Amino acid sequence: MLPIITAFERSPDRGKGQARDMRVRWAFEEVGQPYDVRLVSFEEMKQPAHRALQPFGQIPTYEEGSLVLFETGAIVFHIAERHAGLLPQEPNARARAIGWMFCALNTVEAPILELQVAKFAEANERWTEARLPLVKDRIRDRLGQLSARLGDAEWLDGGFSAGDLLMVTVLRRLNISGLLDEYPNLAAYVARGEARPAFRRAFDAQLAVFTAASAGR
């Protein structure tokens, strides 16, 4: 039995790889683990059956025998612990790579989620245009600090790790904002992530789902 993840039947990002199943697909591809996908509709995501797997009614989930997981950080970590390729073996390097996983999902993603909220949930509020520059400046604070730490290194700490995988997917959320281009080393870092064959395979797989769903209507 292959592990099974859930993904949007019809992703709201129209196959741009911004939905969070992309992170898990990419991790599977990096370690060479085949997986199955169960597609869920927005309607199904709010139902008790899905809430039993994911209390917040989101995707992805991960099922493997009797184990059910949610939170992409936890799923990627679970994959990384069980397969070579996403975490260094040396204990201190491993601890630091795990640090970058948490950093991506807390310190860096939090202000980026604020921008998503401002642009979507609060798109039509009267304050949003005046407020957006403040939101963007808070992201710039974090990007500037991250850019300074990365410098001209290829990845955040030695070889590519699950920390880079999550950081790249978090930074990719900024694609349409133009913010990333203000930090050329971060833009190049994201491009390096996107150029990895495992990223391409994962991207193509999620795009194929959206393309098929669109053709069906």
Place this chain on the structure above:
Amino acid sequence: MLPIITAFERSPDRGKGQARDMRVRWAFEEVGQPYDVRLVSFEEMKQPAHRALQPFGQIPTYEEGSLVLFETGAIVFHIAERHAGLLPQEPNARARAIGWMFCALNTVEAPILELQVAKFAEANERWTEARLPLVKDRIRDRLGQLSARLGDAEWLDGGFSAGDLLMVTVLRRLNISGLLDEYPNLAAYVARGEARPAFRRAFDAQLAVFTAASAGR
């Protein structure tokens, strides 16, 4: 040599245990690991010496021999991996507890951080009063879902774990908002966390730092 963490010389929360060193102190106390604390001023946090440890100029950091870590999730996980008491041994239960760690720091903390930003960074903006109800409703969404999952259980998944430790500290950030009281089982859950002897010892230790700093001025 004991592990060394950094903490605010003078915490902006005036010793209420909201600064993030509280999470790490609590984890140390749960597992019975003594630790040293190096206090840093706001000025020092922005200097290159501290940025070398923490690229975002924040506290806490964790130093143990040649290992330097930041991100409370990663530090608490590092402690939990090396000592009994914060993660179950059974592999599936352990994976789920790690899931709750990521859940606390991503799904639950992100909207709560938005409220902090609105109340502090944007306190004097002309839109803040009108916008606060939207921010609070986004938190209510998550709290309602978390409350439904917790039900009448004592902890999120079996015995107390690092997932509960982080979730309690994240939910405690809502103390002054009154939001937590709308979900009695979550308020009771936080109170259970705060009643643990290890929490009390950690709380008293961080309060003593603030009290001493205040007496010195």
